Amino acid sequence: MNGKSQLGEFLRTRRSQLRPEDAEVPTYNERRRVSGLRREELALLAGVSASYYTRLEQGQSQSASPEVLDAIAGALRLDDSERRHLHDLARADRHRPRVRRPAPERVSEAERQLLDVLSDVPAVVLGLRSDVLAWNRLGHALFAGHLEFGAPEVAGQRPNMARLVFLDGHTRELYADWPSKARAVVGNLRLVAGRHPQDAALHALVGELSSTSTEFATMWADHRVRACTVAAYSMRHPLVGAVNVIQQTLSHGAGPSVVVATTEAGSPSRAALALLGQATAQAGPGQETAAAARTAPLASVPPNPAGPARPGPRTAAG
Structure with a gap:
């Protein structure tokens, strides 16, 4: 996952995904062996020589200026996140940082206080590589109630x-549109990999997922990047049924991020979260929310009209 090979792979992959008609390149009805743009066509659109662009794609040039990269990004029709990713890969290519083991990630006191304040909203603190560093009771119940609440406290065994998303049956069942969630996860990891090419733990995670999930390997090879800042998801919770949430990532610099899940006021989804919150409040330390909910009287909270979803397989994650 070094910057040099990733830059070339990113350019080749995105060029192959850009059709001539999308880039307004005339083909004169000729038969083409590939559906994407040729190197010469992309170079012409970017205003650089074909030989220079070829060297850039092959990793033989490390001198691309920000202006040239912006021209190539424009030719490839990249959005803002993809454009920044291209610059990150080029920067890693030039500096070639040595892979190193990262320092342990920790939750700050401010983040713990934020989790406490957000007691009525599902909230999770995620590290750089999507490790769960902490969660509040409702965040645990919504995203991973089948795991132990205290799992994030053990650094070597934190849920990721x-x-x-890719290896746990419960989480796969949780998202009605699982492929959309999976692509978002991969796209975000791509962004992180571009910004932190020296991160040994991230290398290991990508390697593990690529070898254990063909779906991850396929999506990773697609080189799509995506900033997971705000996204809407339909969830099928095994206890309270359908829940439509907006997941928002609250980030401050290079530290951990806080992910919250909000619902529309007065909606069945808001009522479903209230039901889940009551079950969470009745579960004691160390108890699974699901077990508590099976025995607790919850008639005081309006049920979700959509009804409970079918529970998915209850498998543990690494």
Whole structure:
């Protein structure tokens, strides 16, 4: 996952995904062996020589200026996140940082206080590589109630959201449109990999997921990047049924991020979260929310009209 090979792979992959008609390149009805743009066509659109662009794609040039990269990004029709990712890869290519083991990630006191304040909203603190560093009771119940609440406290055994999405049956069942969630996870990891090419733990995570999930390997090879800042998801919770949430990532610099899940006021989804919150409040330390909910009287909270979803397989994540 070094910057040099990733830059070339990113350019080749995105060029192959850009059709001539999308880039307004005339083909004169000729038969083409590939559906994407040729190197010469992309170079012409970017205003650089074909030989220079070829060297850039092959990793033989490390001198691309920000202006040239912006021209190539424009030719490839990249959005803002993809454009920044291209610059990150080029920067890693030039500096070639040595892979190193990262320092342990910790939750700050301010983040713990934020989790406490957000007691009525599902909230999770995620590290750089999507490790769960902490969660509040409702965040645990919504995203991973089948795991132990205290799991994030053990540094070597913390749940990882990317692993959960691709390797955990419960989490796969949780998202009605699982492929959309999976692509978002991969796209975000791509962004992180571009910004931190020296991160040994991230290398290991990508390697593990690529070898254990063909779906991850396919999506990773697509080189799509995506900033997971705000996204709407339909969830099928095994206890309270359908829940439509907006997941928002609250980030401050290079530290951990806080992910919250909000619902529309007065909606069945808001009522479903209230039901889940009551079950969470009745569960004691160390108890699974699901077990508490099966025995607790919850008639005081309006049920979700959509009804409970079918529970998914209850498998543990790494």
